[in-house]
Amino acid sequence: MLRTWLTERFGLEVPLVGAPMAGVSDGRLAAAVSAAGGLGMFGAPATASAAWIAEQAAVAAASGRPYGIGLMAWALEERPGQLDAVLAARPALVSVSYGDFARYVEPLRAAGIAVATQAGTTREALEAERAGVDVIVARGGEGGGHGRDEVATLPLLQGVLDEVSVPALAAGGIATARGLAAVLAAGAEGAWVGTAFLGCAETTLSGAARERVLATEETGTAYGRVFDVAQRLAWPPEFGGRALRNAFFDRWDGREEALAADEAARAELEAARAKGDFDGAYVYAGQAVGLVRRERTAADVVAGFKAARELLARRFDDPPA
Structure with a gap:
């Protein structure tokens, strides 16, 4: 078993977070990822009601394992009830990103909830550290969905690991055990993965x-x-x-x-x-989409990432415990 800050903090079998993909991940996918040994998350769309968040949180919690919720800071300004619903649900982890996120860090931490923020540059990561987040997600431009497209995952991760002292996860372009092994070897505490789950029936995709x-x-x-x-x-x-x-x-x-x-x-x-005409309609996905070749369950996807330990063992005399 790979042990990192992420697995120890949340009791995971694999250092993997299922990214909170608004409009794609709901409580069902979050529960499936958590039940399989990762940390599942669901994302709140900008227009999501407090009732919807409460409903999906109950579904996610049904796995009996830790789960998380993703919020968009710019949307919270118009819908503060989303934060109230999250505080009431008490998930293990909340990601607040994209906008003035700093004001939400302390209320979440005061409720005993770990806080993550996605950063697309090392400067953003330093700002997140000053704001008091528990973990920083170094999200490179390869990633699907929203974020910056200024720095790729690997150079960003190196910069973040050199400059910040809080734990860091890597996001963008990680869809297999090889990708997880690579970022763990670099010093990340785990991977934040979205695109790898897009072939799963547990998503809300048609x-x-x-x-x-x-x-x-x-x-x-x-x-x-x-x-x-x-x-x-x-x-x-x-x-x-x-x-x-x-x-x-x-x-x-x-x-x-x-x-x-x-x-x-x-x-x-x-x-x-x-x-459902996808010559016009969008499907958010990252550059790792070419590695998603067949429909699988979320449990299958998480299980595949567990091979990262064997890959690291082949390369290092003293692999992670």
Whole structure:
């Protein structure tokens, strides 16, 4: 068994966190990842109600294992009830990222909840450390969903490990035991993984969306703000999103100002989402999507990461205990 700060803090079998993918991970996926020995999380969409968070927290907690919830700081400004619901649920870990997250750290920690923040640069990691978070997620530009696209995972992880003293997890591009072994060898306390779970039936993705994921090669993602602008979402502009490349993205990439005023394009995206037409609708995924080749259960995915110990043992005379 690999032992790190992450496994010891939360009683895990493998140093792995299932990323809180809003709109993809709900309580069911979180429970499945936790039951398999990782730390499952679900993400609260920007418009999620307090009741929805409470409902999904109950589902996640049903595994009897620790779980976590992901919140978006910019969305909390409009929906403070989300924080109240999380505090009432008392998950083991809460991630608050993307915006003015610092104000939420102390209330969560005072409730006995560990706090994580995703950082896309070493400067952001230092700011998170000063804010008092328990763990920093060094998220590289390879990662799926939202975040910065300024630094790749490996150079970012090295910078964060050199500069901060709190535990750090690596995120972005990690989808197999080889990736987990690599970041553990570098000094991370574990991996924060999302894309590897996109082929799982426990996600909220439709069958058509999963098929699209499984058919996409490693070069099939694109990063930008097209889908956020089209939906008129208030994401801070520095946090774009990485998703499967499609015709809608290609048509509007670089034309976001025009897109922001084009109501027909907005309606087109909404219609594509309603129909499950993924030439228009988005599926957020990272560059590791090419490693997701078949449908598996969340338990199978977590089990696959356990091979990281054997990989490390082959390379080091004194592998982690």
